[in-house]
Structures are given as C-alpha cells and as structure tokens.
Amino acid sequence: MQFCAGNLAAQNASRSIQRVSVQPAYLEVVTNDGRYIFKPYTKNIIETSFIPAGEHVQQASHAVVLRPEKIKAQLHSDKQHLSYVAGNMTVHINRVLFQISYTYKDKALIAEDQGYQRSAQGRSLGFRLDQDEALYGAGARALGMNRRGYRLPLYNKAHYGYEEHSEQMNFSMPLVFSSKMYGIHFDNPTTGFLDLDSKKNNVLAYESLSGRQTYQLIAGDSWEDIISAYTQLTGRQPLPPRWAFGNFASRFGYHSESEARSVLAKYQEEQIPVDAIIFDLYWFGKDIKGTMGNLAFDKDHFPQPQKMIADFAQQGVKTILITEPFILTSSARWKEAVAENILAKDQQGQPFTYDFYFGHTGLIDLFDAHAQQWFWNIYKNLKAQGVAGWWGDLGEPEVHPAGLQHQTGSADQVHNIYGHQWAKLIAEGYRKDYPQERPFILMRAGYSGSQRFGMIPWSGDVNRTWGGLRSQPEIALQMGMQGMAYMHSDLGGFAGANLDDELYTRWLQYGVFQPVFRPHAQEEVASEPVFREPATRALAKAAIELRYRLLPYNYTLAFENNQHGWPLMRPLFFAEPMNPALSAASDSYLWGHDLLVHPVLKAGQKKADIYFPASSNWFDFYTGQTYAAGSRLSVDLVREHIPVFVRGGAFIPMAKPVQNTGQYSTRAFDLHYYYDPAVAASQGQLYDDDGVTAKAFEQGAYTLMKFRSEHRQQELVLTLDAVNGANTRKNFSKTHVSQAAASDRRVQVVIHNITAAPKKILLQNQPVAFAWDASSRQVTLDVVWKADTTATLVVQMRD
Incomplete structure (x- = not known):
C-alpha cells in the first residue's frame, strides 16, 4: 500500500489505540481520548467521525442524505498498522505513533496531521497536503480558482459591491476539493474557518467553535465521478421549471402595477423574449x-x-x-x-x-x-x-x-x-401541498446540500464594473463543483450607477452560457435591455434570442445535473485533470460537455488567448473555423458575441425562435452535428418533458432522444432514436410533451465541416434533398422523423 507524503512527519504521539472493533457497517477504533468511527457510504466515499471521551454521538447531519450502501470491507492488522479496506477506499492507521491516512485504489490521497485537537478557541482537524496540489471549494468566494493560501471564515455574510476579490460572501461551505482528485466535506454547520494552507506549511485545517467532528472523504477517477458522488451524498438538484431557463425582467425594483405592466409591454413592443418578472x-x-x-x-x-x-x-x-x-x-x-x-x-x-x-x-x-x-x-x-x-x-x-x-x-x-x-421549508411545502409542481426558489445563502431543495443561488450584490464581471465565472464554476449548479450573477452587475454599454453587453453575452439569465440592478441605470440605447438593445436582444435557441441543449444539461450531479458550467480541468496548467484556469470554461466558452472580461479587448482542450478538435460556433485539439491561439474578438466553440463530433439541438418557453416544442427543432473525421463515433441526447411536473422523469412522463454518429470510410451515418417514458403518452399534463411523444417530428439537420457536396444522402435508404453551402461548409436537410421509428441518415461523401 502507498501512504501519503509527509505521514511520518505528522504523527500524534499523545494518542494511542486501546481497542478495535469491526462492525457490519463500520470500523470502531477506541483511543485513549475518544473513539473513531469509519463508515463507508459507497465504494468511493468513507466517513470518519471522532467522538471525544465524555461526549455522545452527535446530532444528525444537515448535509448528508445518502443511506450507506452495503460495502464489503476488510480489516488487515499487524503490530505497526491497521488497514480498513472498503470498496475503493482504504483507511490506514499507524498504531505506534497514531496517524490516519487514506488511499483510493492504492493512490495516496491525504493524511491527518495531528488529527482532532481542542483549544480555547474551539476544535480543529488538520491534514497534510502535497506541496503542489491546488485546492477548490469553501463556497462562494472571489479568490482565483486555486484557493490555497487562504484562511476563510465559514460564516455566511453579504459583501455589497464586491469585485475581483472577496474572502467572505453569502454562501460558505465546509467543503474542499483537491487537484489530486478527492474532496473532503466537514459535516458541521457551526461557524468556523477553513484554513487552506495559509501558513504555507502544507496543512489544511478545519476549525469550528463546537459541534461534530465528522468528515466524508470522496474520490473518483474523473471530476464527473467525484461531483456525482458528492451530490449522491448530499442530494441531487431537482429539475427547475423550464421557464427558469428563459429571460427575466427584474430591477430594484418595480414600484407599482402600472410600472410593471409598462415594462412588459416594452418587451412585447421590442419582441424580446421574456418568461418572468421579479418584484x-x-x-x-x-x-x-x-x-x-x-x-x-x-x-x-x-x-x-x-x-x-x-x-x-x-x-x-x-x-x-x-x-x-x-x-x-x-x-x-x-x-x-x-x-x-x-x-x-x-x-x-x-x-x-x-x-x-x-x-x-x-x-x-x-x-x-x-x-x-x-x-x-x-x-x-x-x-x-x-x-x-x-x-x-x-x-x-x-x-x-x-x-x-x-x-x-x-x-x-x-x-x-x-x-x-x-x-x-418551501421545497417541503410544495412536496406536501403541490406535489406535482416544481418550485422556483432563488436564494443567495445556503449550505452543503442546499441543491436538493431546488435552491437557485446567485452571487450577491456584485459591483457594476469590469472587476465585478471578472469574478463571476470563477464563482459559478466553483459552486457548480460544490453541487450548486445554478449559481449565476445579476447580469450587467448590481451595485452602482455605472452606465457602461460595453460592460452590459459582454455580461449578457456571458449570461447566455450561465445557468440563469437574469439581468438585475439598482434602478438608477436600467437593467432591462428594452431601456438601453438602440445598438446595445440590439446586441442584448441577439444574446437573449440565442439563449432561447439553446433551450434544448440547456434543458438537457439540467436533466444530466438532476440525474448525475454534473455542473452546467465546468472548469477546463474537467477535460484534462492531469494538466497542471489548467488547475487555476477560469478565463474559459465548458458549458456542458460540448461547448467551450470564453467570456470577454476586459474593456476594449480586441483579441483573446484561448486554449482548446486536447480531448477533441473544436469548431467556432459562429464561423465554423477549426481549432486543433491541445492548441493555444489568439482569436479576434467581435462585438456581436463572445467566443464559443463546439467539440468535434458533438450534436447541438436548438429550438425554433420563440417569445417565451411556453411556445417551445420539440415537434420541430434544429439538430446541428459537427463532423470531424478524427471522431469515429459520437453520441448526444435531448431530454424533453412538460417542463412543470415534479419528478416527471421518475414518473415516466418524458421523452429522451438519442443521437449517434458513425464515420466509416466515405460514409457518415447519423441515427436519431427516442425513448418514451411509460406515462409519456397519457394526459399527464396539458402541455406539449404528451402529444409530442406520439407525433412526427420535423428536424432540420445541419451538418457542419463538410468540405465538398455529398454524393448522396439517404433517409431510411431513400434519397432525400439537401443543400450544401461551400462558404459555410454546411449541409442542410429537412427530416420528417416518424413517431416510434429510428431515423437513419447516410451521408455518402466524395473522395
């Protein structure tokens, strides 16, 4: 077995083992000053609790909802060590000079430093860190992606008008993730501190005034695995109502009914889509x-x-x-x-x-x-x-x-x-009194696991400045890793009467690719696009229309978050976990699996230096230009949009134009496929339900469309298939899904990066008409996808 670096230098000579007891669901180790309980939850999660002598087992967790699985565990013991193997996790305990360390599949994760300690200031737990590991977590902060080097208060507190640096904000969590691919959740809501090696002595410390000394250690082979395990432990986010992905009319604030009516009338006049108004x-x-x-x-x-x-x-x-x-x-x-x-x-x-x-x-x-x-x-x-x-x-x-x-x-x-x-309170009220409805709960403060109540957090009263904008991707990326996948910002910035049209435009263009699109600000300068000057209004309208066009893709991301816990916004190191150059990157990020987004965060910026993850080639979403996997290039910026790129082999479903999500339907949609000869096969999906019913998927009231590609010799084969839930055809709700599942669909298929007109395209073995545009290198065709069938397209390429 491999032990953590530094374990010999971090032992506790004053703590000794007196008794060891193997129980069916846990291991108990009694020491001279208390007892340890090691309890596996899954093969990748183990919980450690220390109960000091004279204290009882402490209160139930406010964060953890997972019931421990039955994990086969074994204890190996000799005069020097104990090793408790549970699934992929192993707890190592040094008998002679007491110390606890952990491995995952024989890979060293972390070791306790001096373990549990008590002082006049409260209680603490310390851990040894490797010298080069980056640390993430601790809730919402503006510090840079790698948060190592800070001692951070665990005390939710508003920070009005913050910009690029904030060590204490509305949403703190006793949770740390490491670039070594593990996470530690300290399961105690009491106020305290997380010390992420502030003394530069390679020690991570959790400090609390009182309460339970319990932590869960989580590991995995990928970041998706780790975040999925954490959200399994603390609960998954239910699907929000679909209208939550639309545009919001909001400001601080609407003073009267007549004012609110006039604002919405302005949206109709300008034909800018809108789904909600906030008072x-x-x-x-x-x-x-x-x-x-x-x-x-x-x-x-x-x-x-x-x-x-x-x-x-x-x-x-x-x-x-x-x-x-x-x-x-x-x-x-x-x-x-x-x-x-x-x-x-x-x-x-x-x-x-x-x-x-x-x-x-x-x-x-x-x-x-x-x-x-x-x-x-x-x-x-x-x-x-x-x-x-x-x-x-x-x-x-x-x-x-x-x-x-x-x-x-x-x-x-x-x-x-x-x-x-x-x-x-609100979530349980809905479950009791309105069990078929999805609540919308917008809040700025919470705790580990708040996502399971459907909480949609925002990043507080950010300054209406470029510095305020620059901190937003980091905050959202970090919170997405910590289960709060719907973290978003007041688009345009909230605090201050700063009229900056370029800032406003770039913030809204970024907002297209963040979880909730909600311009909101103090009323001295309008937050609503309908009240901005014409050129800015036109750019804002284009961004909002793109947001609605992306609804099929975005709603599918929400479904994947609900099922797996994966964040909607993902750091680049999700694509390359072992690339240290990406461990602190937040200037670009992944929107879901298939879109690479680079917000424009500086005034007057003309070019952007962009890294293209090595996992695939990438195509400019707007021009189709190809960028090689693993390259770093300078890209020209335009005022009309921020840089966005699509992964080679990706399927991107897009909606027809609508004025609100109530008009949305998957009976007719566009399906973009990004052909890359280097991708032999790929797949994508589109999730659909009625957009309002709680647990629609679990009740079988859904349709899941599956898209597959296969490239062989001079043929590209695209397959469209659909799985309908058992109750999809019933009159489950009065919206489109119950009818759409049984209906033919009209799909405009757009195949990108086709350098020559195909010889022929077959649909169900019959030739179909198509158009090829040489300048855009796109093939476009209309497909009638018959209900309850698999649609197969065969594109015969030219040599």
Missing part, C-alpha cells in the same frame, strides 16, 4: 425602510395583484416575489408575529429585536415548527393569487446577533444553515 421589495411597501415583514401587496400601488398576475400569465410571463425572514417592529405583521410566537428569542424568552439597514426588526425562527407553518401559510396565500416563484433575500441572515436563540441552537450554531432551512 423586489416595493411590492409590499412604498419605501425601502420600515415595511419589511408586511408580506402582502401594497394596495395603493398594486390595487389588483391577482388580476395583474393572471394577465401576465396570459402573456406567458411568470410572477416572482421577493420575501425576507425579517419582521420589522413597524411592519403590519409585527403584532401578529409576536402573538403567534414565531420569532427568535433573547435569553429571557422574548422576541430578540435589533437594528439593521431596513429598520428595527425581529427574525423568524425557521427552526421552530410553528413558525415554519406560519411562514408557509403566507406563501400558500400568495401562491393562491397566482405567484409562480420565490426570491428569498437576506437569508444569511444578513444580520444575526450572536445572542439570538433559535429553537435548536444559538445564532452561531445555526447561522450557516438558516438559508438551507428556508429553502427546505
């Missing part, structure tokens, strides 16, 4: 301060909210409301909140009140069952009025005094899981 805090009050906690429409400015919402729905536009967990003493619900006993308490058992920006306030105790029901009843009432989605703001909570007490612990003990608990 910031003016929906419940005329002023920013003094009204938070009203949680009801202001009747003066919103006299007929239910009719307004219904009218918007008729236009295909969903209504989303902001909500906050703060009840101000000046709000209309203060007396009700006190009488209902739903607020967090002080030491005397009275509502804890304090001042913050919006006024004098109390905080809803989301850890109290009665308070949860009270809050959920408000959501139910608003939903009955037609509200389709929820924005949970200030959920860190933004101000959370240490003396405040919740039902299950102090503010410091539950601070980092407050937003997590809030998302859980």
Whole structure:
C-alpha cells in the first residue's frame, strides 16, 4: 500500500489505540481520548467521525442524505498498522505513533496531521497536503480558482459591491476539493474557518467553535465521478421549471402595477423574449425602510395583484416575489408575529429585536415548527393569487446577533444553515401541498446540500464594473463543483450607477452560457435591455434570442445535473485533470460537455488567448473555423458575441425562435452535428418533458432522444432514436410533451465541416434533398422523423 507524503512527519504521539472493533457497517477504533468511527457510504466515499471521551454521538447531519450502501470491507492488522479496506477506499492507521491516512485504489490521497485537537478557541482537524496540489471549494468566494493560501471564515455574510476579490460572501461551505482528485466535506454547520494552507506549511485545517467532528472523504477517477458522488451524498438538484431557463425582467425594483405592466409591454413592443418578472421589495411597501415583514401587496400601488398576475400569465410571463425572514417592529405583521410566537428569542424568552439597514426588526425562527407553518401559510396565500416563484433575500441572515436563540441552537450554531432551512421549508411545502409542481426558489445563502431543495443561488450584490464581471465565472464554476449548479450573477452587475454599454453587453453575452439569465440592478441605470440605447438593445436582444435557441441543449444539461450531479458550467480541468496548467484556469470554461466558452472580461479587448482542450478538435460556433485539439491561439474578438466553440463530433439541438418557453416544442427543432473525421463515433441526447411536473422523469412522463454518429470510410451515418417514458403518452399534463411523444417530428439537420457536396444522402435508404453551402461548409436537410421509428441518415461523401 502507498501512504501519503509527509505521514511520518505528522504523527500524534499523545494518542494511542486501546481497542478495535469491526462492525457490519463500520470500523470502531477506541483511543485513549475518544473513539473513531469509519463508515463507508459507497465504494468511493468513507466517513470518519471522532467522538471525544465524555461526549455522545452527535446530532444528525444537515448535509448528508445518502443511506450507506452495503460495502464489503476488510480489516488487515499487524503490530505497526491497521488497514480498513472498503470498496475503493482504504483507511490506514499507524498504531505506534497514531496517524490516519487514506488511499483510493492504492493512490495516496491525504493524511491527518495531528488529527482532532481542542483549544480555547474551539476544535480543529488538520491534514497534510502535497506541496503542489491546488485546492477548490469553501463556497462562494472571489479568490482565483486555486484557493490555497487562504484562511476563510465559514460564516455566511453579504459583501455589497464586491469585485475581483472577496474572502467572505453569502454562501460558505465546509467543503474542499483537491487537484489530486478527492474532496473532503466537514459535516458541521457551526461557524468556523477553513484554513487552506495559509501558513504555507502544507496543512489544511478545519476549525469550528463546537459541534461534530465528522468528515466524508470522496474520490473518483474523473471530476464527473467525484461531483456525482458528492451530490449522491448530499442530494441531487431537482429539475427547475423550464421557464427558469428563459429571460427575466427584474430591477430594484418595480414600484407599482402600472410600472410593471409598462415594462412588459416594452418587451412585447421590442419582441424580446421574456418568461418572468421579479418584484423586489416595493411590492409590499412604498419605501425601502420600515415595511419589511408586511408580506402582502401594497394596495395603493398594486390595487389588483391577482388580476395583474393572471394577465401576465396570459402573456406567458411568470410572477416572482421577493420575501425576507425579517419582521420589522413597524411592519403590519409585527403584532401578529409576536402573538403567534414565531420569532427568535433573547435569553429571557422574548422576541430578540435589533437594528439593521431596513429598520428595527425581529427574525423568524425557521427552526421552530410553528413558525415554519406560519411562514408557509403566507406563501400558500400568495401562491393562491397566482405567484409562480420565490426570491428569498437576506437569508444569511444578513444580520444575526450572536445572542439570538433559535429553537435548536444559538445564532452561531445555526447561522450557516438558516438559508438551507428556508429553502427546505418551501421545497417541503410544495412536496406536501403541490406535489406535482416544481418550485422556483432563488436564494443567495445556503449550505452543503442546499441543491436538493431546488435552491437557485446567485452571487450577491456584485459591483457594476469590469472587476465585478471578472469574478463571476470563477464563482459559478466553483459552486457548480460544490453541487450548486445554478449559481449565476445579476447580469450587467448590481451595485452602482455605472452606465457602461460595453460592460452590459459582454455580461449578457456571458449570461447566455450561465445557468440563469437574469439581468438585475439598482434602478438608477436600467437593467432591462428594452431601456438601453438602440445598438446595445440590439446586441442584448441577439444574446437573449440565442439563449432561447439553446433551450434544448440547456434543458438537457439540467436533466444530466438532476440525474448525475454534473455542473452546467465546468472548469477546463474537467477535460484534462492531469494538466497542471489548467488547475487555476477560469478565463474559459465548458458549458456542458460540448461547448467551450470564453467570456470577454476586459474593456476594449480586441483579441483573446484561448486554449482548446486536447480531448477533441473544436469548431467556432459562429464561423465554423477549426481549432486543433491541445492548441493555444489568439482569436479576434467581435462585438456581436463572445467566443464559443463546439467539440468535434458533438450534436447541438436548438429550438425554433420563440417569445417565451411556453411556445417551445420539440415537434420541430434544429439538430446541428459537427463532423470531424478524427471522431469515429459520437453520441448526444435531448431530454424533453412538460417542463412543470415534479419528478416527471421518475414518473415516466418524458421523452429522451438519442443521437449517434458513425464515420466509416466515405460514409457518415447519423441515427436519431427516442425513448418514451411509460406515462409519456397519457394526459399527464396539458402541455406539449404528451402529444409530442406520439407525433412526427420535423428536424432540420445541419451538418457542419463538410468540405465538398455529398454524393448522396439517404433517409431510411431513400434519397432525400439537401443543400450544401461551400462558404459555410454546411449541409442542410429537412427530416420528417416518424413517431416510434429510428431515423437513419447516410451521408455518402466524395473522395
């Protein structure tokens, strides 16, 4: 067996083994100062818990939902060592000078340093690092992709107006991934620190004020394996409603019903697609301060909210409301909140009140069952009025005094899981009262595993500057690795009255290839494209239209995330894990498996230096130009779009133009195939369901289209096949999917990189008409794909 580097220098002479016990589901090692429990979850995940002498087994995890599988395990023992082999993971314990280390398939991963330690400041766990490994994780931060060298607070806290550097933000997680292809999740929500070798002594340390000393170690052969295992452990993201992939009208904020109506009328006038409108805090009050906690429409400015919402729905536009967990003493619900006993308490058992920006306030105790029901009843009432989605703001909570007490612990003990608990409240409310509906839950603070509640996080109040834009790909890439695949930014930037049309355009062009497309900003400068000057508006419109054209590809990415946990945005090192030059790269990224995206992050930039991953050749999405695998080239930039490239052999399904996702249908779509002679065979897919039903796939109400290519001699064979779920044909919903599954489909097939007109193209062995364009090197043909058949295209190439 191979042991971790540095293990001899990191032993604990004061800890000794007294007893070892092999149990069916775990290994127990009793030491002079406590006991260790080593519990395998899967063949690639093992959990280690240390329970100090005199303490009991600690509370259940807030993050882990996976039930341990039955893993065959063996213990090997001699006078020097113990080796506990469980699946692909092995725990090595040095008997003489106590130390724990881990291997995966005999590959060294990591070793504890001094192990569990207690001090006046709390508790800590230390681990030895290799000198050259890069570290990722710790939640949302702006530090550069390799976060090694920082000691980071584990305390959710808003950072208003941040740009390229932020060590503390809304969403912290006690989770670290290493370029050595492993991850460690410290399973304790209590506030503390993650020290990623800040002392430059090759030590990773987890520090907590109190709580359980438990961590899960995760390993795999690829990054996809590792992220899939982590999301298996902490829960997978349910599919959002399909309209979540459309364009949002949003600002801080719409003051009245008439203003909101006029904004949406402007979208219709400009024919810019839109799927939702978001109401910031003016929906419940005329002023920013003094009204938070009203949680009801202001009747003066919103006299007929239910009719307004219904009218918007008729236009295909969903209504989303902001909500906050703060009840101000000046709000209309203060007396009700006190009488209902739903607020967090002080030491005397009275509502804890304090001042913050919006006024004098109390905080809803989301850890109290009665308070949860009270809050959920408000959501139910608003939903009955037609509200389709929820924005949970200030959920860190933004101000959370240490003396405040919740039902299950102090503010410091539950601070980092407050937003997590809030998302859980809404998700479980939907499961109970609206089990067939997918909730939309937009929040900026949470914890490990918040993705399983359908939380859609955003990156907070970023500055409306180029520095603000530059941090966004890193934040989204990191959070995607940590399970939160829908992390996105306020497109255009939020904070400050900076009118910069180039910045706005580049941010929205980047937004096409991030999980949620939602321009949002302080109202001094318009966030909505309909209010920008004509040239900027035209560029924004083009970006939004492309976003809608990519809906089949994007929705399929969402399905893959739901099934496997894979992020939508992926770092380049996913393609080349062993390439150290990519370990800190975030200037380019993969959007799904098949698109390479390079955002433009500097003003006036004319060229971009782009690396093309060695896994395949790449084609310019707009021009078709070929770029060789593993090359690094300077690419000219144009104002109309950012650089995007397609993997050789890829299938990219695209939608026909629509004005909102309610018009979307897979009865007619475009299928782009990027022919590369170096690719002998490839495959792709398109997932479709009704876009609204919870767990549609699990209930068998879906269609999964499969595309395959095979290149042999002078023939290219493309195959289109479809698998329908058992309930797809039933009247499962009143949307298109139940009919589409049984219908013929009209597919415009576009084959790229064809340098000469084909001799002939056969569909089901019959010649079909096609067009070849010499300048674009594209072959285009219309295919009627008959229901319940496999469509086979044979392209006969010229010599």
